[in-house]
Amino acid sequence: MILERGIKDASASRYIELMRPFLQTKVLPDGLALDLRSLTAADVISFVVTSCPRLSPGTAGLTVSALRSLLGFLYVDGTIDRSLVSAVPTVPGRRLTGLPKGLASDQVQRLLASCDTSTRSGCRDFAVLTMLVRLGLRAGEVAKLQLEHIDWRGGEIVIAHSKGNRTERLPLPADVGEAIAAYLHHGRPASTQGRTVFARITAPHHALTTGAVTQIVRHAGERCGFERIHAHRLRHTAATLMLRGGASLPEIGQLLRHRNAITTSIYAKVDRDALRSIARAWPGDVA
The missing domain is CATH 1.10.443.10 (Intergrase catalytic core)
Structure with a gap:
Protein backbone atom coordinates (compact mmCIF):
# COMPACT_ATOMS: atom_id res chain seq x y z
CA MET A 1 0.00 0.00 0.00
CA ILE A 2 2.75 2.45 0.92
CA LEU A 3 5.18 1.64 -1.90
CA GLU A 4 2.84 0.82 -4.79
CA ARG A 5 -0.32 2.82 -4.06
CA GLY A 6 1.25 5.83 -2.36
CA ILE A 7 -0.80 5.41 0.82
CA LYS A 8 0.44 7.46 3.76
CA ASP A 9 1.76 5.69 6.87
CA ALA A 10 -1.17 6.94 8.96
CA SER A 11 -3.70 5.53 6.47
CA ALA A 12 -1.93 2.18 6.33
CA SER A 13 -1.86 2.02 10.14
CA ARG A 14 -5.58 2.76 10.21
CA TYR A 15 -6.25 -0.12 7.79
CA ILE A 16 -4.23 -2.46 10.00
CA GLU A 17 -6.16 -1.34 13.06
CA LEU A 18 -9.50 -2.00 11.36
CA MET A 19 -8.42 -5.47 10.15
CA ARG A 20 -7.17 -6.80 13.48
CA PRO A 21 -10.66 -7.92 14.60
CA PHE A 22 -11.15 -9.77 11.31
CA LEU A 23 -7.82 -11.58 11.56
CA GLN A 24 -8.47 -12.47 15.19
CA THR A 25 -11.40 -14.59 14.05
CA LYS A 26 -8.91 -16.86 12.25
CA VAL A 27 -6.31 -17.28 15.03
CA LEU A 28 -5.47 -20.93 15.63
CA PRO A 29 -5.87 -22.40 19.15
CA ASP A 30 -2.14 -22.07 19.79
CA GLY A 31 -2.49 -18.30 19.38
CA LEU A 32 0.70 -18.14 17.35
CA ALA A 33 -0.57 -18.55 13.77
CA LEU A 34 -3.42 -17.60 11.45
CA ASP A 35 -5.58 -20.10 9.61
CA LEU A 36 -5.99 -17.98 6.48
CA ARG A 37 -6.07 -20.90 4.05
CA SER A 38 -9.52 -21.80 5.28
CA LEU A 39 -11.01 -18.34 4.64
CA THR A 40 -14.38 -18.50 2.92
CA ALA A 41 -16.86 -16.01 1.53
CA ALA A 42 -19.10 -16.83 4.49
CA ASP A 43 -16.36 -15.68 6.89
CA VAL A 44 -16.05 -12.39 5.05
CA ILE A 45 -19.79 -11.72 4.95
CA SER A 46 -20.22 -12.72 8.59
CA PHE A 47 -17.54 -10.27 9.71
CA VAL A 48 -19.07 -7.35 7.80
CA VAL A 49 -22.64 -8.12 8.89
CA THR A 50 -21.57 -8.47 12.53
CA SER A 51 -19.16 -5.53 12.76
CA CYS A 52 -20.40 -2.75 10.49
CA PRO A 53 -23.86 -2.09 12.03
CA ARG A 54 -22.08 -0.93 15.22
CA LEU A 55 -19.88 1.53 13.32
CA SER A 56 -20.48 5.00 11.95
CA PRO A 57 -21.13 5.15 8.17
CA GLY A 58 -17.66 6.55 7.54
CA THR A 59 -15.86 3.92 9.62
CA ALA A 60 -18.00 1.14 8.14
CA GLY A 61 -17.09 2.25 4.62
CA LEU A 62 -13.41 2.41 5.54
CA THR A 63 -13.63 -1.05 7.10
CA VAL A 64 -14.93 -2.71 3.94
CA SER A 65 -12.31 -0.84 1.88
CA ALA A 66 -9.59 -2.15 4.18
CA LEU A 67 -11.06 -5.65 3.98
CA ARG A 68 -11.05 -5.60 0.18
CA SER A 69 -7.47 -4.38 0.22
CA LEU A 70 -6.41 -7.14 2.60
CA LEU A 71 -8.18 -9.90 0.67
CA GLY A 72 -6.72 -8.67 -2.61
CA PHE A 73 -3.23 -8.76 -1.13
CA LEU A 74 -3.70 -12.23 0.35
CA TYR A 75 -4.76 -13.57 -3.05
CA VAL A 76 -1.92 -11.91 -4.99
CA ASP A 77 0.54 -13.05 -2.33
CA GLY A 78 -0.67 -16.64 -2.70
CA THR A 79 -1.86 -16.93 0.90
CA ILE A 80 -5.40 -17.81 -0.24
CA ASP A 81 -6.29 -19.83 -3.33
CA ARG A 82 -9.03 -17.58 -4.77
CA SER A 83 -9.97 -13.95 -4.59
CA LEU A 84 -12.65 -13.14 -2.03
CA VAL A 85 -12.84 -9.44 -2.81
CA SER A 86 -16.21 -9.82 -4.53
CA ALA A 87 -17.61 -11.44 -1.37
CA VAL A 88 -17.27 -8.20 0.63
CA PRO A 89 -20.75 -6.62 0.93
CA THR A 90 -21.21 -2.97 0.01
CA VAL A 91 -22.02 -0.58 2.82
CA PRO A 92 -25.03 1.53 1.79
CA GLY A 93 -24.44 5.23 1.74
CA ARG A 94 -25.09 8.38 -0.22
CA ARG A 95 -22.26 10.47 -1.58
CA LEU A 96 -22.21 14.26 -1.52
CA THR A 97 -25.25 14.57 0.73
CA GLY A 98 -23.84 17.37 2.86
CA LEU A 99 -22.96 20.95 2.08
CA PRO A 100 -19.34 22.17 2.17
CA LYS A 101 -19.04 24.58 5.10
CA GLY A 102 -16.87 27.43 3.91
CA LEU A 103 -16.37 30.76 5.65
CA ALA A 104 -17.86 33.97 4.27
Missing part, protein backbone atom coordinates in the same frame (compact mmCIF):
# COMPACT_ATOMS: atom_id res chain seq x y z
CA SER A 105 -15.57 36.65 2.82
CA ASP A 106 -15.86 38.89 5.88
CA GLN A 107 -15.05 35.96 8.16
CA VAL A 108 -11.90 35.25 6.14
CA GLN A 109 -10.82 38.86 6.53
CA ARG A 110 -11.41 38.71 10.28
CA LEU A 111 -9.44 35.45 10.49
CA LEU A 112 -6.44 36.97 8.73
CA ALA A 113 -6.68 40.25 10.64
CA SER A 114 -6.54 38.34 13.94
CA CYS A 115 -2.83 37.62 13.31
CA ASP A 116 -0.44 40.16 14.80
CA THR A 117 2.09 40.31 11.97
CA SER A 118 4.47 42.40 14.08
CA THR A 119 5.36 39.21 15.97
CA ARG A 120 7.15 36.11 14.70
CA SER A 121 4.23 33.81 15.44
CA GLY A 122 1.68 36.20 13.97
CA CYS A 123 3.73 36.60 10.79
CA ARG A 124 3.97 32.82 10.42
CA ASP A 125 0.30 32.21 11.18
CA PHE A 126 -0.78 34.86 8.68
CA ALA A 127 1.27 33.17 5.94
CA VAL A 128 -0.14 29.73 6.85
CA LEU A 129 -3.74 30.97 6.85
CA THR A 130 -3.24 32.83 3.57
CA MET A 131 -1.95 29.68 1.88
CA LEU A 132 -4.82 27.58 3.18
CA VAL A 133 -7.58 29.97 2.18
CA ARG A 134 -6.15 31.08 -1.17
CA LEU A 135 -4.73 27.80 -2.50
CA GLY A 136 -7.00 25.30 -0.75
CA LEU A 137 -4.02 23.28 0.49
CA ARG A 138 -4.29 20.48 3.01
CA ALA A 139 -2.71 21.01 6.42
CA GLY A 140 -0.09 18.34 5.74
CA GLU A 141 0.90 19.96 2.45
CA VAL A 142 1.54 23.28 4.19
CA ALA A 143 3.50 21.59 6.98
CA LYS A 144 5.78 19.76 4.54
CA LEU A 145 6.42 22.65 2.17
CA GLN A 146 10.15 23.03 1.47
CA LEU A 147 12.05 26.21 0.56
CA GLU A 148 12.98 24.77 -2.83
CA HIS A 149 9.30 24.11 -3.60
CA ILE A 150 8.70 27.84 -4.14
CA ASP A 151 9.62 29.02 -7.63
CA TRP A 152 9.76 32.77 -7.06
CA ARG A 153 10.90 33.60 -10.58
CA GLY A 154 8.29 31.40 -12.26
CA GLY A 155 5.52 32.35 -9.83
CA GLU A 156 4.70 28.75 -8.96
CA ILE A 157 4.63 26.54 -5.91
CA VAL A 158 5.30 22.79 -5.98
CA ILE A 159 3.07 20.55 -3.88
CA ALA A 160 5.18 17.42 -3.50
CA HIS A 161 3.41 15.75 -0.62
CA SER A 162 -0.21 15.65 -1.71
CA LYS A 163 -2.37 12.51 -1.69
CA GLY A 164 -0.88 9.52 -3.49
CA ASN A 165 2.66 10.96 -3.37
CA ARG A 166 1.93 13.06 -6.46
CA THR A 167 3.91 16.17 -7.37
CA GLU A 168 1.85 19.06 -8.69
CA ARG A 169 2.43 22.73 -9.46
CA LEU A 170 0.12 25.59 -8.55
CA PRO A 171 0.31 29.29 -9.42
CA LEU A 172 1.67 31.47 -6.62
CA PRO A 173 -0.71 34.44 -6.14
CA ALA A 174 0.92 37.75 -5.27
CA ASP A 175 -0.67 38.00 -1.82
CA VAL A 176 0.42 34.47 -0.94
CA GLY A 177 3.97 35.18 -2.12
CA GLU A 178 4.09 38.42 -0.12
CA ALA A 179 2.89 36.67 3.04
CA ILE A 180 5.49 33.89 2.70
CA ALA A 181 8.28 36.36 1.88
CA ALA A 182 7.42 38.50 4.93
CA TYR A 183 7.55 35.41 7.14
CA LEU A 184 10.87 34.25 5.68
CA HIS A 185 12.39 37.69 6.27
CA HIS A 186 10.94 38.48 9.68
CA GLY A 187 9.41 35.37 11.24
CA ARG A 188 11.34 32.22 10.38
CA PRO A 189 14.01 31.50 13.01
CA ALA A 190 17.55 31.57 11.63
CA SER A 191 18.30 28.30 13.43
CA THR A 192 15.39 26.42 11.86
CA GLN A 193 16.35 22.79 11.35
CA GLY A 194 15.92 21.45 7.83
CA ARG A 195 14.51 23.06 4.69
CA THR A 196 10.84 23.23 5.64
CA VAL A 197 9.31 26.67 5.23
CA PHE A 198 7.24 26.77 8.41
CA ALA A 199 8.83 26.03 11.76
CA ARG A 200 8.21 26.31 15.48
CA ILE A 201 8.83 29.75 16.93
CA THR A 202 10.22 28.40 20.20
CA ALA A 203 13.35 26.25 20.30
CA PRO A 204 14.03 23.64 19.13
CA HIS A 205 12.97 25.09 15.78
CA HIS A 206 11.63 21.93 14.17
CA ALA A 207 9.23 21.88 11.24
CA LEU A 208 5.56 22.38 12.00
CA THR A 209 3.50 19.21 12.10
CA THR A 210 0.12 18.73 10.41
CA GLY A 211 -1.50 19.02 13.84
CA ALA A 212 0.28 22.31 14.49
CA VAL A 213 -1.12 23.78 11.26
CA THR A 214 -4.61 22.74 12.35
CA GLN A 215 -4.01 24.36 15.74
CA ILE A 216 -3.08 27.63 14.03
CA VAL A 217 -6.47 27.63 12.30
CA ARG A 218 -8.32 26.68 15.49
CA HIS A 219 -6.66 29.41 17.56
CA ALA A 220 -7.36 32.03 14.89
CA GLY A 221 -11.01 31.01 14.89
CA GLU A 222 -11.14 31.29 18.67
CA ARG A 223 -9.71 34.81 18.52
CA CYS A 224 -12.53 35.76 16.15
CA GLY A 225 -15.20 34.09 18.27
CA PHE A 226 -16.03 31.51 15.58
CA GLU A 227 -17.18 27.98 16.25
CA ARG A 228 -14.35 25.45 16.26
CA ILE A 229 -12.84 25.23 12.79
CA HIS A 230 -10.13 23.05 11.29
CA ALA A 231 -7.73 23.48 8.38
CA HIS A 232 -9.98 21.54 5.99
CA ARG A 233 -12.69 24.15 6.53
CA LEU A 234 -10.42 26.65 4.79
CA ARG A 235 -10.04 24.25 1.85
CA HIS A 236 -13.82 24.38 1.46
CA THR A 237 -13.63 28.15 1.86
CA ALA A 238 -11.16 28.49 -1.02
CA ALA A 239 -13.52 26.55 -3.28
CA THR A 240 -16.69 28.42 -2.32
CA LEU A 241 -15.01 31.82 -2.68
CA MET A 242 -13.83 30.84 -6.17
CA LEU A 243 -17.35 29.72 -7.07
CA ARG A 244 -18.84 33.00 -5.90
CA GLY A 245 -16.18 34.83 -7.89
CA GLY A 246 -17.33 33.15 -11.12
CA ALA A 247 -14.93 30.20 -11.35
CA SER A 248 -16.20 27.01 -12.97
CA LEU A 249 -16.30 23.62 -11.26
CA PRO A 250 -13.45 22.26 -13.45
CA GLU A 251 -11.29 25.23 -12.41
CA ILE A 252 -12.07 24.56 -8.75
CA GLY A 253 -11.24 20.90 -9.24
CA GLN A 254 -7.86 21.85 -10.72
CA LEU A 255 -7.01 24.06 -7.74
CA LEU A 256 -8.06 21.40 -5.21
CA ARG A 257 -6.38 18.70 -7.34
CA HIS A 258 -9.40 16.39 -7.36
CA ARG A 259 -8.88 13.25 -9.42
CA ASN A 260 -12.61 12.76 -9.93
CA ALA A 261 -14.99 15.47 -11.12
CA ILE A 262 -17.70 13.98 -8.90
CA THR A 263 -15.72 15.08 -5.85
CA THR A 264 -15.86 18.69 -7.03
CA SER A 265 -19.56 18.54 -7.92
CA ILE A 266 -20.58 18.98 -4.27
CA TYR A 267 -19.74 22.68 -4.65
CA ALA A 268 -22.51 23.05 -7.22
CA LYS A 269 -24.96 22.97 -4.32
CA VAL A 270 -23.38 26.09 -2.84
CA ASP A 271 -24.37 28.25 -5.84
CA ARG A 272 -28.00 28.61 -4.79
CA ASP A 273 -28.83 31.34 -7.30
CA ALA A 274 -27.83 29.10 -10.20
CA LEU A 275 -29.78 26.21 -8.70
CA ARG A 276 -32.92 28.34 -8.41
CA SER A 277 -32.78 29.07 -12.13
CA ILE A 278 -33.16 25.37 -12.97
CA ALA A 279 -35.44 24.32 -10.11
CA ARG A 280 -39.00 23.37 -10.98
CA ALA A 281 -41.94 24.67 -8.97
CA TRP A 282 -43.25 22.33 -6.32
CA PRO A 283 -46.58 20.76 -7.40
CA GLY A 284 -49.45 22.84 -6.09
CA ASP A 285 -47.39 26.02 -5.54
CA VAL A 286 -48.68 29.29 -6.87
CA ALA A 287 -46.79 30.24 -10.03
Whole structure:
Protein backbone atom coordinates (compact mmCIF):
# COMPACT_ATOMS: atom_id res chain seq x y z
CA MET A 1 0.00 0.00 0.00
CA ILE A 2 2.75 2.45 0.92
CA LEU A 3 5.18 1.64 -1.90
CA GLU A 4 2.84 0.82 -4.79
CA ARG A 5 -0.32 2.82 -4.06
CA GLY A 6 1.25 5.83 -2.36
CA ILE A 7 -0.80 5.41 0.82
CA LYS A 8 0.44 7.46 3.76
CA ASP A 9 1.76 5.69 6.87
CA ALA A 10 -1.17 6.94 8.96
CA SER A 11 -3.70 5.53 6.47
CA ALA A 12 -1.93 2.18 6.33
CA SER A 13 -1.86 2.02 10.14
CA ARG A 14 -5.58 2.76 10.21
CA TYR A 15 -6.25 -0.12 7.79
CA ILE A 16 -4.23 -2.46 10.00
CA GLU A 17 -6.16 -1.34 13.06
CA LEU A 18 -9.50 -2.00 11.36
CA MET A 19 -8.42 -5.47 10.15
CA ARG A 20 -7.17 -6.80 13.48
CA PRO A 21 -10.66 -7.92 14.60
CA PHE A 22 -11.15 -9.77 11.31
CA LEU A 23 -7.82 -11.58 11.56
CA GLN A 24 -8.47 -12.47 15.19
CA THR A 25 -11.40 -14.59 14.05
CA LYS A 26 -8.91 -16.86 12.25
CA VAL A 27 -6.31 -17.28 15.03
CA LEU A 28 -5.47 -20.93 15.63
CA PRO A 29 -5.87 -22.40 19.15
CA ASP A 30 -2.14 -22.07 19.79
CA GLY A 31 -2.49 -18.30 19.38
CA LEU A 32 0.70 -18.14 17.35
CA ALA A 33 -0.57 -18.55 13.77
CA LEU A 34 -3.42 -17.60 11.45
CA ASP A 35 -5.58 -20.10 9.61
CA LEU A 36 -5.99 -17.98 6.48
CA ARG A 37 -6.07 -20.90 4.05
CA SER A 38 -9.52 -21.80 5.28
CA LEU A 39 -11.01 -18.34 4.64
CA THR A 40 -14.38 -18.50 2.92
CA ALA A 41 -16.86 -16.01 1.53
CA ALA A 42 -19.10 -16.83 4.49
CA ASP A 43 -16.36 -15.68 6.89
CA VAL A 44 -16.05 -12.39 5.05
CA ILE A 45 -19.79 -11.72 4.95
CA SER A 46 -20.22 -12.72 8.59
CA PHE A 47 -17.54 -10.27 9.71
CA VAL A 48 -19.07 -7.35 7.80
CA VAL A 49 -22.64 -8.12 8.89
CA THR A 50 -21.57 -8.47 12.53
CA SER A 51 -19.16 -5.53 12.76
CA CYS A 52 -20.40 -2.75 10.49
CA PRO A 53 -23.86 -2.09 12.03
CA ARG A 54 -22.08 -0.93 15.22
CA LEU A 55 -19.88 1.53 13.32
CA SER A 56 -20.48 5.00 11.95
CA PRO A 57 -21.13 5.15 8.17
CA GLY A 58 -17.66 6.55 7.54
CA THR A 59 -15.86 3.92 9.62
CA ALA A 60 -18.00 1.14 8.14
CA GLY A 61 -17.09 2.25 4.62
CA LEU A 62 -13.41 2.41 5.54
CA THR A 63 -13.63 -1.05 7.10
CA VAL A 64 -14.93 -2.71 3.94
CA SER A 65 -12.31 -0.84 1.88
CA ALA A 66 -9.59 -2.15 4.18
CA LEU A 67 -11.06 -5.65 3.98
CA ARG A 68 -11.05 -5.60 0.18
CA SER A 69 -7.47 -4.38 0.22
CA LEU A 70 -6.41 -7.14 2.60
CA LEU A 71 -8.18 -9.90 0.67
CA GLY A 72 -6.72 -8.67 -2.61
CA PHE A 73 -3.23 -8.76 -1.13
CA LEU A 74 -3.70 -12.23 0.35
CA TYR A 75 -4.76 -13.57 -3.05
CA VAL A 76 -1.92 -11.91 -4.99
CA ASP A 77 0.54 -13.05 -2.33
CA GLY A 78 -0.67 -16.64 -2.70
CA THR A 79 -1.86 -16.93 0.90
CA ILE A 80 -5.40 -17.81 -0.24
CA ASP A 81 -6.29 -19.83 -3.33
CA ARG A 82 -9.03 -17.58 -4.77
CA SER A 83 -9.97 -13.95 -4.59
CA LEU A 84 -12.65 -13.14 -2.03
CA VAL A 85 -12.84 -9.44 -2.81
CA SER A 86 -16.21 -9.82 -4.53
CA ALA A 87 -17.61 -11.44 -1.37
CA VAL A 88 -17.27 -8.20 0.63
CA PRO A 89 -20.75 -6.62 0.93
CA THR A 90 -21.21 -2.97 0.01
CA VAL A 91 -22.02 -0.58 2.82
CA PRO A 92 -25.03 1.53 1.79
CA GLY A 93 -24.44 5.23 1.74
CA ARG A 94 -25.09 8.38 -0.22
CA ARG A 95 -22.26 10.47 -1.58
CA LEU A 96 -22.21 14.26 -1.52
CA THR A 97 -25.25 14.57 0.73
CA GLY A 98 -23.84 17.37 2.86
CA LEU A 99 -22.96 20.95 2.08
CA PRO A 100 -19.34 22.17 2.17
CA LYS A 101 -19.04 24.58 5.10
CA GLY A 102 -16.87 27.43 3.91
CA LEU A 103 -16.37 30.76 5.65
CA ALA A 104 -17.86 33.97 4.27
CA SER A 105 -15.57 36.65 2.82
CA ASP A 106 -15.86 38.89 5.88
CA GLN A 107 -15.05 35.96 8.16
CA VAL A 108 -11.90 35.25 6.14
CA GLN A 109 -10.82 38.86 6.53
CA ARG A 110 -11.41 38.71 10.28
CA LEU A 111 -9.44 35.45 10.49
CA LEU A 112 -6.44 36.97 8.73
CA ALA A 113 -6.68 40.25 10.64
CA SER A 114 -6.54 38.34 13.94
CA CYS A 115 -2.83 37.62 13.31
CA ASP A 116 -0.44 40.16 14.80
CA THR A 117 2.09 40.31 11.97
CA SER A 118 4.47 42.40 14.08
CA THR A 119 5.36 39.21 15.97
CA ARG A 120 7.15 36.11 14.70
CA SER A 121 4.23 33.81 15.44
CA GLY A 122 1.68 36.20 13.97
CA CYS A 123 3.73 36.60 10.79
CA ARG A 124 3.97 32.82 10.42
CA ASP A 125 0.30 32.21 11.18
CA PHE A 126 -0.78 34.86 8.68
CA ALA A 127 1.27 33.17 5.94
CA VAL A 128 -0.14 29.73 6.85
CA LEU A 129 -3.74 30.97 6.85
CA THR A 130 -3.24 32.83 3.57
CA MET A 131 -1.95 29.68 1.88
CA LEU A 132 -4.82 27.58 3.18
CA VAL A 133 -7.58 29.97 2.18
CA ARG A 134 -6.15 31.08 -1.17
CA LEU A 135 -4.73 27.80 -2.50
CA GLY A 136 -7.00 25.30 -0.75
CA LEU A 137 -4.02 23.28 0.49
CA ARG A 138 -4.29 20.48 3.01
CA ALA A 139 -2.71 21.01 6.42
CA GLY A 140 -0.09 18.34 5.74
CA GLU A 141 0.90 19.96 2.45
CA VAL A 142 1.54 23.28 4.19
CA ALA A 143 3.50 21.59 6.98
CA LYS A 144 5.78 19.76 4.54
CA LEU A 145 6.42 22.65 2.17
CA GLN A 146 10.15 23.03 1.47
CA LEU A 147 12.05 26.21 0.56
CA GLU A 148 12.98 24.77 -2.83
CA HIS A 149 9.30 24.11 -3.60
CA ILE A 150 8.70 27.84 -4.14
CA ASP A 151 9.62 29.02 -7.63
CA TRP A 152 9.76 32.77 -7.06
CA ARG A 153 10.90 33.60 -10.58
CA GLY A 154 8.29 31.40 -12.26
CA GLY A 155 5.52 32.35 -9.83
CA GLU A 156 4.70 28.75 -8.96
CA ILE A 157 4.63 26.54 -5.91
CA VAL A 158 5.30 22.79 -5.98
CA ILE A 159 3.07 20.55 -3.88
CA ALA A 160 5.18 17.42 -3.50
CA HIS A 161 3.41 15.75 -0.62
CA SER A 162 -0.21 15.65 -1.71
CA LYS A 163 -2.37 12.51 -1.69
CA GLY A 164 -0.88 9.52 -3.49
CA ASN A 165 2.66 10.96 -3.37
CA ARG A 166 1.93 13.06 -6.46
CA THR A 167 3.91 16.17 -7.37
CA GLU A 168 1.85 19.06 -8.69
CA ARG A 169 2.43 22.73 -9.46
CA LEU A 170 0.12 25.59 -8.55
CA PRO A 171 0.31 29.29 -9.42
CA LEU A 172 1.67 31.47 -6.62
CA PRO A 173 -0.71 34.44 -6.14
CA ALA A 174 0.92 37.75 -5.27
CA ASP A 175 -0.67 38.00 -1.82
CA VAL A 176 0.42 34.47 -0.94
CA GLY A 177 3.97 35.18 -2.12
CA GLU A 178 4.09 38.42 -0.12
CA ALA A 179 2.89 36.67 3.04
CA ILE A 180 5.49 33.89 2.70
CA ALA A 181 8.28 36.36 1.88
CA ALA A 182 7.42 38.50 4.93
CA TYR A 183 7.55 35.41 7.14
CA LEU A 184 10.87 34.25 5.68
CA HIS A 185 12.39 37.69 6.27
CA HIS A 186 10.94 38.48 9.68
CA GLY A 187 9.41 35.37 11.24
CA ARG A 188 11.34 32.22 10.38
CA PRO A 189 14.01 31.50 13.01
CA ALA A 190 17.55 31.57 11.63
CA SER A 191 18.30 28.30 13.43
CA THR A 192 15.39 26.42 11.86
CA GLN A 193 16.35 22.79 11.35
CA GLY A 194 15.92 21.45 7.83
CA ARG A 195 14.51 23.06 4.69
CA THR A 196 10.84 23.23 5.64
CA VAL A 197 9.31 26.67 5.23
CA PHE A 198 7.24 26.77 8.41
CA ALA A 199 8.83 26.03 11.76
CA ARG A 200 8.21 26.31 15.48
CA ILE A 201 8.83 29.75 16.93
CA THR A 202 10.22 28.40 20.20
CA ALA A 203 13.35 26.25 20.30
CA PRO A 204 14.03 23.64 19.13
CA HIS A 205 12.97 25.09 15.78
CA HIS A 206 11.63 21.93 14.17
CA ALA A 207 9.23 21.88 11.24
CA LEU A 208 5.56 22.38 12.00
CA THR A 209 3.50 19.21 12.10
CA THR A 210 0.12 18.73 10.41
CA GLY A 211 -1.50 19.02 13.84
CA ALA A 212 0.28 22.31 14.49
CA VAL A 213 -1.12 23.78 11.26
CA THR A 214 -4.61 22.74 12.35
CA GLN A 215 -4.01 24.36 15.74
CA ILE A 216 -3.08 27.63 14.03
CA VAL A 217 -6.47 27.63 12.30
CA ARG A 218 -8.32 26.68 15.49
CA HIS A 219 -6.66 29.41 17.56
CA ALA A 220 -7.36 32.03 14.89
CA GLY A 221 -11.01 31.01 14.89
CA GLU A 222 -11.14 31.29 18.67
CA ARG A 223 -9.71 34.81 18.52
CA CYS A 224 -12.53 35.76 16.15
CA GLY A 225 -15.20 34.09 18.27
CA PHE A 226 -16.03 31.51 15.58
CA GLU A 227 -17.18 27.98 16.25
CA ARG A 228 -14.35 25.45 16.26
CA ILE A 229 -12.84 25.23 12.79
CA HIS A 230 -10.13 23.05 11.29
CA ALA A 231 -7.73 23.48 8.38
CA HIS A 232 -9.98 21.54 5.99
CA ARG A 233 -12.69 24.15 6.53
CA LEU A 234 -10.42 26.65 4.79
CA ARG A 235 -10.04 24.25 1.85
CA HIS A 236 -13.82 24.38 1.46
CA THR A 237 -13.63 28.15 1.86
CA ALA A 238 -11.16 28.49 -1.02
CA ALA A 239 -13.52 26.55 -3.28
CA THR A 240 -16.69 28.42 -2.32
CA LEU A 241 -15.01 31.82 -2.68
CA MET A 242 -13.83 30.84 -6.17
CA LEU A 243 -17.35 29.72 -7.07
CA ARG A 244 -18.84 33.00 -5.90
CA GLY A 245 -16.18 34.83 -7.89
CA GLY A 246 -17.33 33.15 -11.12
CA ALA A 247 -14.93 30.20 -11.35
CA SER A 248 -16.20 27.01 -12.97
CA LEU A 249 -16.30 23.62 -11.26
CA PRO A 250 -13.45 22.26 -13.45
CA GLU A 251 -11.29 25.23 -12.41
CA ILE A 252 -12.07 24.56 -8.75
CA GLY A 253 -11.24 20.90 -9.24
CA GLN A 254 -7.86 21.85 -10.72
CA LEU A 255 -7.01 24.06 -7.74
CA LEU A 256 -8.06 21.40 -5.21
CA ARG A 257 -6.38 18.70 -7.34
CA HIS A 258 -9.40 16.39 -7.36
CA ARG A 259 -8.88 13.25 -9.42
CA ASN A 260 -12.61 12.76 -9.93
CA ALA A 261 -14.99 15.47 -11.12
CA ILE A 262 -17.70 13.98 -8.90
CA THR A 263 -15.72 15.08 -5.85
CA THR A 264 -15.86 18.69 -7.03
CA SER A 265 -19.56 18.54 -7.92
CA ILE A 266 -20.58 18.98 -4.27
CA TYR A 267 -19.74 22.68 -4.65
CA ALA A 268 -22.51 23.05 -7.22
CA LYS A 269 -24.96 22.97 -4.32
CA VAL A 270 -23.38 26.09 -2.84
CA ASP A 271 -24.37 28.25 -5.84
CA ARG A 272 -28.00 28.61 -4.79
CA ASP A 273 -28.83 31.34 -7.30
CA ALA A 274 -27.83 29.10 -10.20
CA LEU A 275 -29.78 26.21 -8.70
CA ARG A 276 -32.92 28.34 -8.41
CA SER A 277 -32.78 29.07 -12.13
CA ILE A 278 -33.16 25.37 -12.97
CA ALA A 279 -35.44 24.32 -10.11
CA ARG A 280 -39.00 23.37 -10.98
CA ALA A 281 -41.94 24.67 -8.97
CA TRP A 282 -43.25 22.33 -6.32
CA PRO A 283 -46.58 20.76 -7.40
CA GLY A 284 -49.45 22.84 -6.09
CA ASP A 285 -47.39 26.02 -5.54
CA VAL A 286 -48.68 29.29 -6.87
CA ALA A 287 -46.79 30.24 -10.03
